[in-house]
Amino acid sequence: MARPIPTEQIELRGPAGAIDALLDLPHEVRGIALVCHPHPLFSGTNTNKVAHTLSRTMRDLNYATIRPNFRGVGASEGTHDEGHGETEDMLAVIAWAQSRWGALPLALTGFSFGAYVASCVARRLGASPTPPGRIALVGTPCGEMIGADRYYDTEHLPEAAQTLLIHGEKDNTCSLQNLFDWAGEQDLPVSVVPGADHFFGGKLHVLRRIIEGSWAPL
Numbered sequence: 001m002a003r004p005i006p007t008e009q010i011e012l013r014g015p016a017g018a019i020d021a022l023l024d025l026p027h028e029v030r031g032i033a034l035v036c037h038p039h040p041l042f043s044g045t046n047t048n049k050v051a052h053t054l055s056r057t058m059r060d061l062n063y064a065t066i067r068p069n070f071r072g073v074g075a076s077e078g079t080h081d082e083g084h085g086e087t088e089d090m091l092a093v094i095a096w097a098q099s100r101w102g103a104l105p106l107a108l109t110g111f112s113f114g115a116y117v118a119s120c121v122a123r124r125l126g127a128s129p130t131p132p133g134r135i136a137l138v139g140t141p142c143g144e145m146i147g148a149d150r151y152y153d154t155e156h157l158p159e160a161a162q163t164l165l166i167h168g169e170k171d172n173t174c175s176l177q178n179l180f181d182w183a184g185e186q187d188l189p190v191s192v193v194p195g196a197d198h199f200f201g202g203k204l205h206v207l208r209r210i211i212e213g214s215w216a217p218l
Helices: 049-060 084-101 113-125 174-182 204-214
Strands: 008-014 017-024 029-036 063-068 106-111 135-138 164-166 192-195
Touching: 008 084, 017 049, 029 049, 029 084, 029 192, 049 063, 049 106, 049 135, 049 204, 063 084, 084 204, 106 113, 113 135, 113 164, 164 174, 164 204, 192 204
Parallel strands: 029 063, 029 106, 106 135, 135 164, 164 192
Antiparallel strands: 008 017, 017 063
């Protein structure tokens, strides 16, 4: 088996300036995947372990996988915008990827706040010529957060997409019941990882196994 291509650090341009990103490439690019990291005001970056696992998993499914840093993180310019500006930035990243590789199958993934941003991107692209074919959201925030004064009015997802919702049984940040309620409105199943906390400590291999067991490589 050929050795993986090393991760590349790239700089893209977005509405607020530079977007610092990591790029993981398969040996044959057959799709484009976006990975959105957790909340930037709570130490979330594109090197987060869940984001890293999502990126490597999608790469191994033959997606060119881009992990941008949100505004104000790393070398990304701008300031945190509660998901609004971040959505615009992610759309700019996808446009760049499509200019490089063409209108290949698109996958959107995200963890925690990144799952919220990915849902916003999915809704924006749902009726576009290149809607997402696959969506994987991990630790998705819906409604009131646990122990924090934050509320997420999370978008419903495009019906045509193959969607995976993955959540830790012991998530003490994003309510599992809120996710069940939100997913139930859309008739979407939820994969619950027994014993997993919000950050999937010791359970990242299970997260990877769920995705690989659900989606064949392109």
